[in-house]
Amino acid sequence: MARIETDILVSGGGIAGLTAACAFGAAGHRVICVDPAPPVTEAADPSSDLRSTAFLQPARDTLIAAGIWDFLQDHATPLQIMRLADAGGEANEIRKVADFDASEVSGMPFGWNFPNWLLRRELLNRIDGLANVRFMPGVSTTALTTRETEALVRLSNSQSVRASLVVAADGRNSPVRSMLGIGVKTWRYGQKALAFTVSHTDPHHNVSTEIHRSGGPFTLVPLPDRDGKHYSSIVWMETGPHAKALSEMPPEDFNAALNARSCGVLGKLTLESRLTLWPIISQMAERLSGQRTALVAEAAHVIPPIGAQGLNMSLADIQCLLELFSETDDIGTQSLLDRYHRKRWPDIKARVTGVDILNRAAMAESPSLRDLRMKGLTSLHGLAPLRKVAMQAGLGNR
Numbered sequence: 001m002a003r004i005e006t007d008i009l010v011s012g013g014g015i016a017g018l019t020a021a022c023a024f025g026a027a028g029h030r031v032i033c034v035d036p037a038p039p040v041t042e043a044a045d046p047s048s049d050l051r052s053t054a055f056l057q058p059a060r061d062t063l064i065a066a067g068i069w070d071f072l073q074d075h076a077t078p079l080q081i082m083r084l085a086d087a088g089g090e091a092n093e094i095r096k097v098a099d100f101d102a103s104e105v106s107g108m109p110f111g112w113n114f115p116n117w118l119l120r121r122e123l124l125n126r127i128d129g130l131a132n133v134r135f136m137p138g139v140s141t142t143a144l145t146t147r148e149t150e151a152l153v154r155l156s157n158s159q160s161v162r163a164s165l166v167v168a169a170d171g172r173n174s175p176v177r178s179m180l181g182i183g184v185k186t187w188r189y190g191q192k193a194l195a196f197t198v199s200h201t202d203p204h205h206n207v208s209t210e211i212h213r214s215g216g217p218f219t220l221v222p223l224p225d226r227d228g229k230h231y232s233s234i235v236w237m238e239t240g241p242h243a244k245a246l247s248e249m250p251p252e253d254f255n256a257a258l259n260a261r262s263c264g265v266l267g268k269l270t271l272e273s274r275l276t277l278w279p280i281i282s283q284m285a286e287r288l289s290g291q292r293t294a295l296v297a298e299a300a301h302v303i304p305p306i307g308a309q310g311l312n313m314s315l316a317d318i319q320c321l322l323e324l325f326s327e328t329d330d331i332g333t334q335s336l337l338d339r340y341h342r343k344r345w346p347d348i349k350a351r352v353t354g355v356d357i358l359n360r361a362a363m364a365e366s367p368s369l370r371d372l373r374m375k376g377l378t379s380l381h382g383l384a385p386l387r388k389v390a391m392q393a394g395l396g397n398r
């Protein structure tokens, strides 16, 4: 079988891999993207990913340049206010609310929220319009050999590909990272996240609310209204056994637990989807590149879902590579890949560390630690300059 020639092979067609394929293709590179799992693009599909992703301001610039934003903008729910609420007192009720309003730092919302299944559908629509990008679902990367001048990839359909660069976007257990012998450092919390969709009796007014009590944050992220009803997606983090017990409850018991945990912030909540359960870890690859290979997204870094940082860090990886590509004709050289590692490493390390601290604070069980957490939030929110610095840092403005 003839060998396929390309500039970039993207291994992994999750949201990060598909976005990378569009972005590199829009910049004029020939791209092949492979993934063993065909993407699920319908909410009702039993294997649909019921999470949503909030793209923050800097991510939008990358999506516009890649020609993806045109496909997404009509489906966007803006996030104007990030509300942090503390419910860590003796009674299960909100005792402190701190609003972070995007209008204090910019003329735009903090970000825009989209269901993951919809993102996959629109990314595939964008790829359809790019003649230099080929997506191969049902095909995986099975072997990688690199030399100074090229990467040779063996695919599960017996084809082989010669590429200037392999971009590993194949997830937290990245096979490409293993093939390169790059290790990872992993932090475990004994925690899981439940992700699902709810309807609620009160409108969300484009406010995303994160409620802290114990076990981890409970976050409501706005979705568009539908058929006269208000909707939000929820990520509810708890210790592993508690999350499992919640996921196995009959619907009426789950709805009761859900409304107790939400402290009534959007009125009465009703579960409107299946529940999906996600293990929570932090992880960093020891290096962001190998010969003729760059690691991006969860192949390079994993963090708990707090402050919508995960995929936004992945878009920063893609943007960094695009900027480096624009300075050279050979996009896979060692010097380019070394610069990629040096440019991205400090930001990734700072965010993995910062989100780790926030998650441990949100998990706090003891009343004294919970009181300390509330004092920290009060101080951060009460001082306008500090509040603005926190908002800019959360946005990851580049």
Ligand SMILES: Cc1cc2nc3c(=O)[nH]c(=O)nc-3n(C[C@H](O)[C@H](O)[C@H](O)COP(=O)(O)OP(=O)(O)OC[C@H]3O[C@@H](n4cnc5c(N)ncnc54)[C@H](O)[C@@H]3O)c2cc1C
Pocket: 011, 012, 013, 014, 015, 016, 017, 034, 035, 036, 037, 051, 052, 053, 054, 055, 139, 140, 141, 142, 169, 170, 171, 172, 175, 176, 193, 194, 195, 235, 278, 296, 297, 298, 299, 305, 308, 309, 310, 311, 312, 313, 314
């Ligand atoms: C509950 C939850 C909520 C989240 N919410 C947000 C949010 O609001 N905002 C945000 O920015 N981030 C969020 N995140 C993080 C975000 O979801 C992840 O960063 C993102 O999904 C990771 O995408 P990925 O493409 O790197 O990995 P994955 O989605 O895991 O994709 C990896 C792909 O690689 C493929 N693959 C595996 N092996 C091979 C192989 N051998 N060859 C080729 N392909 C292969 C897999 O089939 C898969 O499709 C959240 C995470 C969780 C758990």
